[in-house]
Amino acid sequence: MNNYFSNHFLNSINFYQTKVLAIILFLLPFSTILFSQTMNIDENYFSPKNRLAFGNFLFIQEDYLRAIEEYKNYLMYIDNDTVRFKYAESFYRIGKYNEAADNFKSIFYGSLLSDEAKLAFYKASFFNGSYNSFRDICKMEGYQSEKYAKDINRLFLISHLMDESILPDTNHFLKAFPDSTKNKVRELYMMKKFPSKKNPTTAMLLSMFIPGAGKIYTGEISDGITALLTTGVLAYLAANNFKHEHNFRGWLFAGLAVFSYAGTVYGSYASAQIYNAGVRLNFDNEVKLYFEKRNYLLPKINFLKTND
Amino acid sequence: MIKKIVLFTLFLFNVQVNAQNQISIQYEYAHNLMKTRQYFDAITEFKRTLFFDIDKQYSYSANYSIGECYKAGAMLDNAIQYFSIAQYNARTDDEKISAQLEIIKTNILRRTTERAHQILNEIEKISSINKDSVNYWRGWAFIFNDEWKEAANSFAKINPNHELKKLAEQVDMDKVSVTFAKVISYILPGSGQIYSGSILPGLISLGWNLLSGYWTVSAFNESRVFDGSVLLGLIWLRFYRGNIQNAGDFAVQKNNEISNKALRYLQHEYKGNRP
Structure with a gap:
């Protein structure tokens, strides 16, 4: 049992x-x-969470083009202002300033990053290339940031050094810059206000009276002396050949002398224009180098470096 | 108790296998994108593979493939960067050599042949390396540095009748000597250009030199010393010096044409391995 x-x-x-x-x-x-x-x-590599993690990794690796795609897909499911900021910043870093500005604009209201977004928006608008438009935007109400008002105003003033616009009053201009930069900024301001340009008409007239003098006026001394000697020697050769009845060679050298004279007169005019373009180019480079090295005196936004 | 252990092991094994499947599916996806030449997307997916590959099982192959994608997109600096990472993550000698060969090939394409030679010299010391392979890519490095004779010597080490050896020898023979072109132009103006195959410019150069020489000599004969000196300095010597410079330039141009023709053949018609 x-x-x-x-x-x-x-x-x-x-x-x-x-x-x-x-x-x-x-x-x-x-x-x-x-x-x-x-x-x-989460084994789904394409889930929003994983997309964000991967996007942040790409952002840190400075692979912004790919980070944009990841952030875009993340933002389709979850709204997050930090991610929006990074998304816009990625556009900014690859030089797509229009897209960057548009996306920064989307964080202007109701976000803790509103001020930072406004600053970044102005920065993107500044680098967009049209300083006139940038200045117009600076005057618009509703975009102003109290926190970064001084920085944005400084950027507004710097833009006057970058194009042919009329410079603001000296005191008003210099007041916006910190003491450590004031001397250099004053120097740049003066260079812009009183550029050491040469008059092309003066250069041309000088060369009409004394061949090569116009070139000497524009700083091309050796060219000026060479032009004087060449025109002089060719004229002498023409005269000498005519004197010895070598008419063919006389006309040949006379033609060359006239060609050289005309070339010197035109060359002096062009030389003054080239000189002026050089002055402008050097000034632009100096302004860009100076402010680029100092990040246009703008504050750095630290949270971008983290994985948050 | 034993049953519990078996069940738990099965459970863990299942989790592990599933995770591995996921990463291998991701890798295959990236690989398919590469095969269909969607290089930008392929790079993204390979990078995603690397990011989620906690066990680092694709550290070599994914980096290697990223290098290949960048190379296909002519972003050679990036390609070298990723081939180098692949080399660092190689698990076997073969993988390491394979990555190094890609670095060499990319350096050849980038025309940093000095670096290609440096790496070739290094890997030549490895016993398991195929010496023919080293000589083959060394030959290519010489070709891209316009050193056809050295290239022919390298290919001859593989096979005295190697197709590329014959091509490199032919190119070397067809090329003209820049120095010789200049020297003969010293003696007879225009002859350097004619030697380089530019007959009309050679004859024009000769004509200008004869005319300006005649003017100079006749001025001195008529005791017009200043006239003669100016003609000599400003006209004749200028044509004479120009002729020598011109002869050198024509020779270089001719050599470039010969080299480019050979390179075009290698790019479009050569069936063997190319960088």
Whole structure:
């Protein structure tokens, strides 16, 4: 009797265990999901969370073009102003200033990053190339940031050094800059206000009276002396050949002398224009180098470096 | 108890296998993009593979493939950067050599052949390396540096009848000597240009020199010393010096044409391995 009961009991246990085993084996494939959830592992590499993580990785690697794609996909599911900022900043870093400005604008209101976004917006507008438009934007109400008002005003003033616009009053201009930069900024301001340009008409007239004098006026001394000598020698050769009745050579050298004279007169005019273009180019380079080295005196936004 | 252990092991194994499947699917996806020449997207997906590949099982192959994608897109600096990372992550000598060969090939394409030679000299010391392969890419490095004779010597080490050896020898033979072109132009103005195959410019140069020489000599003969000196300095010597300079330039131009023709053949018609 005991044996019967014990066998029956064991059989029922085996039956029970087999059932449990079958259920466990059936549930095993789902264990990954359960395990993933409990261990916080998301195996979908394209989930918003993973897209953000990967996007941040790309952003730090300075692969902004790819980071943009990841952030864009993330923002389709979750709205986050930090990510929006990074998305816009990525456009800015690859030189797509229009897109950057538009995206910074989307964080202007109702965000803790509103002031930073406004500053970045002005920065993107500044680098967009049209300083006139930038100045117009600076005058618009509703975009102003109290926190960075001084920085944006400084950028507004710097823009006057970058194009042909009329410079603001000296005191008003210099007041906006910190003491450490004031001397250099004053120097740049004066260079812009009183550029050392040469008059092309003066250069041309000088060369008409004395061949090469116009070139000497524009600072091309050796060219001026060479032009004087060449024109002089050719004229002498023409005269000398005519004197010795070598008419063919006389006309040849006379033609060359006239060609050289005309070339010197025109060359002096062009030389003055080239000189002026050089002055402008050097000034532009100096302004850009000076302010670029100092990040246009703008504050750095630190949170961009983190993985947040 | 044993059953519990077995079940738990199965459970963990299942999780691990599934994770591995995910990463291998991702890698395959990236690889397919590369195969269909969607290089930008392929790079993104390879980078994603690397980012999520916690076990670092694709550290070599994904970086290597990124290098290949960049190379295909002619972004050679980036390609070298990723081949170098692949080399660093290589698990076997073969993988390491493979990455190094890609670095060499990319350096050849980038025309930083000095660096290509440097790496070739380094890997030549590895016993398992195929010496023919070293000589082959060394030959290519010489070709891209316009050193056809040295290239022919390198290919000859693989096979005296190697197709590229014959081509390099032919190019070397067809090229003209820049020094010789200049020297003969010293003696007879215009002859350097004619030697380089530019007959008309050579004859024009000779004509200008004869005319200006005649004017100068006749001025001195008529005792017009100043006239003669000016003609000599401003006209004749200018034509004479110009002729020598011109002869050198024509020779260089001719050599460039010969080299470019050979390079075009290698680019479009050569069936063997190319950088």
